[in-house]
Amino acid sequence: MEGYSIWVAAALAVWAYIGIVLQLGPGLWWHEALVAGAVTGMIVGDLPLGLTIGATLTLMSLGLWTYGGATIPDFQTGAIIGTAIGALGGGMSAGLAVAIPTALLMTQMDVLGRAITTFFIHAADRYAEEGNERGLAWMHFLGQIPWGLTRAIPVFLAVWLGAGPIQSLIHSLPAWFTNGMTTTGRILPALGFALLLSQLPLRKYWPFLLVGFVLFAYLKMPVIGIAVVAVAVGFIVNMLQPRGQSNV
Amino acid sequence: MSEPVENRPVETGGQGPVELDRATVGNAMWRHLITLQWSWNYERMQALGYCYSMLPVINKVYRSRDERIAAIKRHLVFYNTNPQVGSPPIFGATVALEAQKQGQVVDSLKVALMGPLAGIGDTIQAILYRPIIAVFAASMALAGSMGGPLLMFLSGLLWTALMIPLFWLGYREGVGLASQVAEGGLVTRITDLATMMGMVVIGGFVPSIMAKVQTPLEFARRVTVQGKVTEQVVKIQSVLDQIVPYLIPVLLVAFAYWLLRGLKLSPVWVMVVLFVVGFGLSAIGVL
Structure with missing residues (x-):
């Protein structure tokens, strides 16, 4: 032993x-x-x-x-x-x-x-x-x-x-x-x-999951690349949101 | 965040605010940064750590022994918030306010801010920062790289280092911090942005981390090639890959999600179910 x-x-x-x-x-x-x-x-x-x-x-x-x-x-x-x-x-x-x-x-x-x-x-x-x-x-x-x-x-x-x-x-x-x-x-x-x-607010944001999945599963993108896309997607959506509703 | 903000004069009621030297403030900041939760307990949670961190300030501000004892006892009441993101700005603001002998404001500021800042800090740390780092680090480690644990360690260090600027932010803002947190517009926007980014990354992580979950099943079918009947072996996994790649990992995550949210099982029971599934499917040769 x-x-x-x-x-x-x-x-x-x-x-x-x-x-x-x-x-x-x-x-x-x-x-x-x-x-x-x-x-x-x-x-x-x-x-x-x-x-x-x-x-x-x-x-x-x-x-x-x-x-x-x-x-x-x-x-x-x-x-x-x-x-x-x-x-x-x-x-x-x-x-x-x-x-x-x-x-x-x-x-x-x-x-x-x-x-x-x-x-x-x-x-x-x-x-x-x-x-x-x-x-x-x-x-x-x-x-x-x-x-x-x-x-x-x-x-x-x-x-x-x-x-x-x-x-x-x-x-x-x-x-x-x-x-x-x-x-x-x-x-x-x-x-x-x-x-x-x-x-996570899945009901509201589920399409974002699909973006990441498709990038990896179909386009064979490395996860580092997906992270970079994620930053871009986040900021683009943020730009498209109407500004009036928040106090920023 | 880094431009100097004037210290707002606050009504002192003739008690005479005290000018704190940099060393005292620094001493308090480091005590809070390093030891806040060392004596965490069910009854008052981070209270003793907060009180200990405030001692240098209390000793500079209050001359008489009775005043000091009263201040120490004020800081021994229940306190709990997110230690890295939530507590440093609260502590910074209360250090500034103690120096102005605003004991009552200090007490109510702590109570008012610890809840909201626990919410913000825990959300960012628990569902965004830590999981994303953890998945990167774990996939490096599964590939045999020491870079995984190293990345994890450095990310923790970075998160702790964040406590320094957050403390000084609170120290400069003083009471103003409360109104900023209460407005909340910026905070919501940052949390929203981070949630969207996190979900894109998670969408890619599920198939990449669970890529090895494949079925070894295959079946033979008779095909007629140029008049001769031959057996052809078809791998089910490659058929699946043509329809929906990584279908099995996605179904497993969806199943676990359903157990958690639909059936309201606790994580431990979900783990038990996954063990049964893993052993069962491997025994019959499906996985």
Whole structure:
């Protein structure tokens, strides 16, 4: 049974902690599955796997957003644990099979982290009453700990203790499973696109989708070219709109 | 955005506004930029981060300990908005107003602006900026390029850097910011423009990202060529491509959209359905 040393597990736990806290502020996108997966891939020595798993999870998450502090699947932790376990030999199907349930289960940890942090604002209230600004500042700094540890601890345990057993469990994946996972991985971006479209004014603006589709599907235009056309189309339509109705 | 705007004099009621030095304002700006959400919690969300960021200003403006405590407590009330686009102009405006000892105006400005700016910021970030970058980056990564995650990281950095000019915009505008947001004409126009651009790009992304979703099905038919009967293998995918290219990806996205909007399934259930579809269709050899 092959697994990871405690040091790899610790390194990935630190990476998970940094990723989520720097997402809170200043808002670096290190928690994005693509970045989380790629860096994990480098740490465990399988960059291509990290890129594939990160990219697949990222495409599933299009249109997902923490509106008003809502909890969404934790694809950061999913990408880290999934890449680490897949790199032991199972590859993309094993990695995704671990990453997606992990991302869903981790929503519980997100709720826990957001709830525990409430303790610090109550402590800050007491420091404010005393006029103790240092105390208040410390409560603010320490507020990151529940956030970071609710990611770091699961990553540490899953990679250190879990990776070996899970890997031997899925060591000889049957062909139907590998094929099914590969196909599912390819069609999962449909969820991301559907989530995104469900938030756009489709009824009003659907012809714009057709323009992009026709450019790619029939005219074989690269997507960079489509983006340039999109800018032109946007501005042309904007010029054609009557000006009187807005205050600009 | 960059031309200097005069700081509007506001009635101070004889309390004496304070001239803030650049270092104090800068200190507050960086605290807000880096740590705003570090202590985010369910009860008051970004409140403690806002209060911590305002401390340098409070200490410059208020001389007595009681005044300082009162100001700190004012900033410990519920606050939540979009951190990158929404909060910097609000914070900038309230820094300027605190210096003029306009505590009540500060409180009502925060409440009045956090909702609308959360709406604008979340819309632009969640349905336009992030998805478009994410699809570009993911397709680079799927092609094995490290450029994908790099693009993602740099785009996040750029988005954070935007907080600096937005802060100074708010700082210069002060109360004027509220009326500008309330008018809303420009904001609607920008959101509209971005939505149209986004939809053109998404229309191209669906087939390009899901190009590998093809059916391996084929059927044999007997054809008579020059009097001889031979078997000819016809690939269903190439027949489909002649009618509507990328039909399967489009149908899958439409199906997922229908599950979300028509059947009102949650994203997790849609994912479960897609797993069933993926495993089922691959088992019977359709995909």
